[in-house]
Amino acid sequence: MKKILLIEDDPLLIDIYRTKLETAGFTVAIVNDGEKALEAVGLENPDAVLLDIVLPKVDGWEILKGIKEKDNKIKVIVLSNLGQKEEVEKGFNLGAEKYLIKANFTPSDVVAEIEKLFI
Template sequence: MNKGSAKVLLVEDEVSLGTIVKESLESRGFNVEYCQNGEEALSAFTKDNFHILVLDIMMPKVDGLSLLKTIRKKDQYIPVIFLTAKSRTEDVIEGFKYGANDYIKKPFSMEELIVRMNALIHKPTQPKQEWLAIGAYYFHHEKQLLKFNEEEQFLTNKEAELLMRLLEKKNELTDRSIILNALWGSDDFFNARSMDVYISKLRKKLSQDPSVKILNIRGYGYKLVV
């Protein structure tokens, strides 16, 4: 896939903003399907294949959070960016809980949106990943799978990337700000809170082996202890 040729599902109930974003993305070579509510978007998603979703949170019929929850049952991997006018930390964290990969607050620049989209779509090609041992677990970074005995758990893109960062420095301290800047783009308060949510989710998914722990070294970062 060439840069800028991605197929985008854009969902925004504010028609003036949605039209502007659609036209701006298309002028840069993206193929955009625009829906004005979550119900239309879910129908479009089930009928076609997309490379990325850009979703508003507050929408009629089906809101963005409910839409993403349904989509994640069908597709664990497609990148999702939330567009939101909300500023409450709880709303941002809720979006990450449902499997969002990134968010951007209104008003925003098209340049910033496109940079964030391309960061998710055009990830550098990595060599084929094999299963990596984490205690009694096996982790496949490329497939975003975590296996315990014969039981497999799907990981979101962010969960897999975060676990890989911790595993690369197994039994060593991983600096909090380095992870935040690498995976979230900055180490601000909102991103720090969302990372805490993802750490909690990984702890739960690794809880069947008591020898595997993710320690919080307050003020410094995290350590994956195996």
């Protein structure tokens, strides 16, 4: 069973994604605070991370950098409201596998994108 670490601070989105991902057969770990995110990556050893960018204390860019420095094999999918071209490019430059803009992807779409990583 693949484990997804969800790094997200919006309680509603946490609820939705936890349910959707578990229904799809993933194990889900959650962290809602940027400061705890890197520690959680070490503890949970996830197969993939679903990463918000706008987070309390430490933003998703720093977390993405830290994950990639720690273990380049962990796949990171950015899921953010930030959708400017420069932001998307920044995500890919930092090593994101995918960059999904929240307004353009339903939760089911997002889960489908995660499933594609493991085919």
